[in-house]
Amino acid sequence: MSQPILSVRDLVKHFPVTRGVLFRKTVGHVRAVDGVSLDLHPGETLGVVGESGCGKSTLAQVLMRLTPPTSGTATFEGEDLFAKRGAALTAWRRDMQIVLQDPYTSLNPRKTVGDIVGEPFDIHPEVAPKGDRRRRVQELLEVVGLNPEHIRRYPHQFSGGQRQRVGIARALALRPKVIVCDEPVSALDVSIQAQVLNLLSDLQREFGLAYLFIAHDLGVVRHLCDRVAVMYLGSIVETGTAEEIYGRASHPYTQALLSSVPVPDPSLRGRRAAIRLEGDVPSPADPPSGCRFRTRCPKAAAICAQDPPALEVRPSTDHPAACHFAEPPHLVRAD
Amino acid sequence: MAPLLEVDDLRVEFGRGRETASVLNGVSYHVDEGETLAVLGESGSGKSVTAQTVMGILDTPPGRITGGSVRFRGEELLGADPERRRLLRGESMAMIFQDALSALNPVYSVGFQIAEQFRFRRGMSRKDAMVKAAEMLDLVKIPNAKQRVKEYPHQFSGGMRQRAMIAMSLALDPELLIADEPTTALDVTVQAQIMELLDELRRERGMGLILITHDLGVVAEVADRIAVMYAGRIVEHTDAASLYAHPAHPYTRGLMDSVPRVDDVAGAPLRPIPGLPPSLSAIPDGCPFHPRCAHAVDVCTDEVPALRELGSGHQAACHFAERFVAEGPDRPTTHEVVSR
Numbered sequence: 001m002s003q004p005i006l007s008v009r010d011l012v013k014h015f016p017v018t019r020g021v022l023f024r025k026t027v028g029h030v031r032a033v034d035g036v037s038l039d040l041h042p043g044e045t046l047g048v049v050g051e052s053g054c055g056k057s058t059l060a061q062v063l064m065r066l067t068p069p070t071s072g073t074a075t076f077e078g079e080d081l082f083a084k085r086g087a088a089l090t091a092w093r094r095d096m097q098i099v100l101q102d103p104y105t106s107l108n109p110r111k112t113v114g115d116i117v118g119e120p121f122d123i124h125p126e127v128a129p130k131g132d133r134r135r136r137v138q139e140l141l142e143v144v145g146l147n148p149e150h151i152r153r154y155p156h157q158f159s160g161g162q163r164q165r166v167g168i169a170r171a172l173a174l175r176p177k178v179i180v181c182d183e184p185v186s187a188l189d190v191s192i193q194a195q196v197l198n199l200l201s202d203l204q205r206e207f208g209l210a211y212l213f214i215a216h217d218l219g220v221v222r223h224l225c226d227r228v229a230v231m232y233l234g235s236i237v238e239t240g241t242a243e244e245i246y247g248r249a250s251h252p253y254t255q256a257l258l259s260s261v262p263v264p265d266p267s268l269r270g271r272r273a274a275i276r277l278e279g280d281v282p283s284p285a286d287p288p289s290g291c292r293f294r295t296r297c298p299k300a301a302a303i304c305a306q307d308p309p310a311l312e313v314r315p316s317t318d319h320p321a322a323c324h325f326a327e328p329p330h331l332v333r334a335d
Numbered sequence: 336m337a338p339l340l341e342v343d344d345l346r347v348e349f350g351r352g353r354e355t356a357s358v359l360n361g362v363s364y365h366v367d368e369g370e371t372l373a374v375l376g377e378s379g380s381g382k383s384v385t386a387q388t389v390m391g392i393l394d395t396p397p398g399r400i401t402g403g404s405v406r407f408r409g410e411e412l413l414g415a416d417p418e419r420r421r422l423l424r425g426e427s428m429a430m431i432f433q434d435a436l437s438a439l440n441p442v443y444s445v446g447f448q449i450a451e452q453f454r455f456r457r458g459m460s461r462k463d464a465m466v467k468a469a470e471m472l473d474l475v476k477i478p479n480a481k482q483r484v485k486e487y488p489h490q491f492s493g494g495m496r497q498r499a500m501i502a503m504s505l506a507l508d509p510e511l512l513i514a515d516e517p518t519t520a521l522d523v524t525v526q527a528q529i530m531e532l533l534d535e536l537r538r539e540r541g542m543g544l545i546l547i548t549h550d551l552g553v554v555a556e557v558a559d560r561i562a563v564m565y566a567g568r569i570v571e572h573t574d575a576a577s578l579y580a581h582p583a584h585p586y587t588r589g590l591m592d593s594v595p596r597v598d599d600v601a602g603a604p605l606r607p608i609p610g611l612p613p614s615l616s617a618i619p620d621g622c623p624f625h626p627r628c629a630h631a632v633d634v635c636t637d638e639v640p641a642l643r644e645l646g647s648g649h650q651a652a653c654h655f656a657e658r659f660v661a662e663g664p665d666r667p668t669t670h671e672v673v674s675r
Contacts, residue, residue: 051522052493159611189377190549194593194607216522219552223595223605246597260527261597262552266575269556276531277524279478280492 003078004039005210006063006096006178011036011072013055013062017285030285032058034234035072037311040178045204045211047225047242049218049257053281055234056214060182063212064098065089076178094124097171101183103163107155113166114151117141120173127174140169143206145199161192165199172203180212185220197224218261222246230254233284233292236311238326240319250317250326253293291323299325337409338365339543340389340428340511345403347384347393347567349615356615358384360567361403363642366511366543371534373546373554373575375590376564379612382547385564386513388413389545390430391420407511425452429504433516435496439488445499446472446484452506471502475532494525498532505536511543518553530557551594555579563587566613566623569642573649581660583651585628592665606665622653630655 014029033055040046048056061067063074065081074081076092084092100106107116118137121128128136138148144165155163164184171179181200185193201224203209215221221228222242229239230253238251249255256275263272277296282288288295294304303324311322347359359381366372376382387393389405391412405412407427412420432438440448449471450464459467465484472480475498488496497517504512514533518526534557537544548554554561554575561578563571563586571584582588589608610627613619619626625635634654642652645660653659 051524161611189612190551190590191377191593191608192611194595194605195609197595198605198607217595218523218597219595219599222597222599256524258597260523262527262530262550262556263596263598264551264555264579264591264594266555266558266579274527276527280494280525281522 002041005042006040006074006076006081006212008039008063008074009037009072011059011062011074012070013058013067014070028285030283031234031287032284033062033069034284034287036231036234036236038229038236038239040210040212042177042210043204043208044227045213045225047221047228048212048214048231049216049221049228050231051216051257051281053233053284054231055284056216056231057182059231060098060180060212060214064096064180065093090123094127094174095176096178096180097174097176098180098182099164099167099171099184102187103160103167104155104187106167107163109155112152112154113141113146113158116155116166117169117173120170124174136173137169140173141166143172143203144169145195159192161188161196164188164196168196168199168203172207175207176209178210178212180214182214183216184213186215186217193220200224218246218258230257233281233287235292235322237293237323238319238321239311244319248318248328250314250319250328251293251321251323252297252299252325253323254321255329256298293323299323301325337406338367339408340545341365341404341406342385342389343404343406345385345388345405346401347381347388348399348401349397354616357618358398358567358615359388359403360618362564362567362569363403364562364569364572366545368510368543369537369541370559371537371544371546371557373548373558373561374564375548375551375554375561377549377612379566379615380564381567382564383515386430386515386545386547390424390428390513391417392424392430425456425504425507425509427509428511428513429507429509430513430515431497431500431504431517433519435493435500435520436488438500439496441488444485444487445491446486449484449499449503449506452503456507467506468502471506472499474505474536475499475502477502493521494528497521497525497529501529501532501536505540508540509542511545512537513545513547515547516549517546519548519550526553533557551590552596563590566618567615568623568652569650570624570653571651572642573651577647577649580664581649582664583645583649583656583660584624584653585630585659586624588659588665589627 011033013033014031016026017028018024019027050056062069114137117140118133121133141148146165185196213225225242227241228245229236232253238254249258256277259275279296282295290306291304291309294300309322309324311320313320314326316327343363345359345362349356349358362385374382446465446468449468453459453464453467469480469484472484477483477495477498518529558575560574562569565586571587592606608627621636621638622640625631640652640654642650644650645656
């Protein structure tokens with residue numbers, strides 16, 4: 001396999017919980033990201049799935065250098081990502097861009113689409129000389145399937161799907177190598193969502209992009225991703241190729257997650273084995289001892305409360321899972 | 336026997352003059368006792384406005400009901416005395432909303448808000464009403480209901496807030512429950528819990544349930560019948576099994592092709608519906624779907640297709656519905672099912 005373009009090891013991000021106004025005292029930590037390691041290779045899509053509060057968006061923010069990590073390392077093309085300062089940091093930002101979830105709040109309502117998509121060129125003037133910018137912006141709009149004539153329009157004149165295309169055009173402007181997509185389609189209607197997903201695949205093929213694709217929708221992730229990492233309460237509980245995760249999930253959380261997704265086929269009603277989790281995700285400020293998932297796990301035993309299971313390949317599985325009792329489900333043909 | 340709820344040719348507009356948006360353009364459906372009708376549609380299709388009109392909570396103005404009728408057990412509700420409608424709400428029909436946090440009042444405890452109904456509708460004392468509220472929380476499977484009844488909405492998780500909303504809506508034992516996107520704001524594992532709870536309560540109480548959603552998966556798991564809405568019209572209406580097995584309207588077929596599924600064959604391309612839903616103040620002539628339809632011909636731009644019967648209760652508003660029914664769905668139907 002090729003060298004990873006982005007390599008993350010034991011990344012931790014804790015947010016302090018403070019009390020008091022004058023004498024602020026730290027009374028605890030929200031362990032948003034708690035020891036995440038992953039590799040992203042050039043041109044591939046790595047999906048990060050998990051429910052709300054599992055730390056997937058914090059992971060994106062830390063990797064984008066929007067917030068500093070508590071500990072851990074990350075390298076981008078072999079260079080230490082968190083050591084970059086000044087000019088080196090600015091230069092790196094060209095290579096890694098982000099597409100945000102909410103196309104309504106992530107575009108400045110007072111700027112025209114041309115200004116929004118062209119703004120990266122103001123910060124990185126070496127990419128496009130001043131006289132050339134308008135043409136470059138129009139090209140970008142065309143690439144993402146918008147009418148280049150609409151360069152003077154404002155975000156409110158576009159629909160949700162079109163706004164997300166503007167956000168994608170902005171991310172593409174500097175020809176990045178990696179795009180972090182943080183829930184890019186979850187705010188869109190189904191028919192529009194499919195258009196944007198197809199656009200993302202086309203752009204990947206055309207520009208050789210690598211995506212770190214963060215989502216909660218398992219169907220979307222299955223569709224787009226080569227490899228998948230499943231997160232629960234700040235850590236990765238299972239990782240593997242899309243085939244391994246969707247076909248042979250071995251962590252009980254992944255299995256429950258997959259069985260909870262409604263499948264649009266009434267003929268399967270009552271025929272799918274349902275694993276229903278009890279209760280809610282515990283607070284990341286006070287996670288359970290041992291295995292984070294044990295409080296909701298149907299397989300939990302005494303050992304789970306003591307030893308946090310390592311993310312590793314177990315005897316009966318072919319990909320890493322952080323569970324003492326990881327085992328593949330047996331497959332049943334439904335028809 | 337008259338159905339529990341009957342909506343007939345309902346028409347609603349917003350705004351005036353050139354800006355008039357025709358939000359509902361003749362919506363008809365019915366729900367029987369103990370049955371689940373799913374209303375499926377994307378944003379702006381009119382599914383929520385229909386529900387608000389049925390409940391009598393549509394804001395007028397800006398909304399304007401310009402025609403049609405809504406009958407509950409044969410009784411006409413449009414134009415009925417507001418006091419009569421107020422009595423029906425909660426007692427006969429109730430509604431739960433997508434965003435439970437903003438539907439609950441943050442300055443009163445969850446129990447107090449449920450108890451209000453027992454106090455004002457049943458004349459119970461504060462103390463008795465709180466006991467009943469705790470029973471309701473227990474019914475929707477909130478652990479430690481007796482303690483949690485005194486807690487405030489912000490102390491509840493997203494799933495528990497939605498459970499509290501369900502408890503509140505069922506307090507007066509309504510015969511019809513309208514659930515407007517009840518699980519859209521929730522995670523999948525919690526969504527599964529809430530859908531199971533709703534289905535169980537419907538069965539136990541013999542309630543009619545109208546489930547408003549955009550999620551084809553949720554619909555497939557619980558609905559008896561499905562009405563698909565587009566641009567303020569019902570474009571297809573049939574039982575759940577035949578909708579998925581023989582989708583008749585190109586819009587329904589397009590939706591099904593657009594959804595990325597967990598049981599998909601890896602790498603199968605999505606076939607999205609091109610274009611955008613029409614602006615409701617400028618709905619195209621003829622079939623409202625024709626600008627996005629791959630099969631559109633001249634007749635589609637000239638004539639509005641009526642919602643017509645295709646046999647055995649399957650209705651669709653497409654000039655070529657029979658052809659599509661015969662073709663069956665576009666996508667392959669092999670699945671591998673994960674079981675433990």
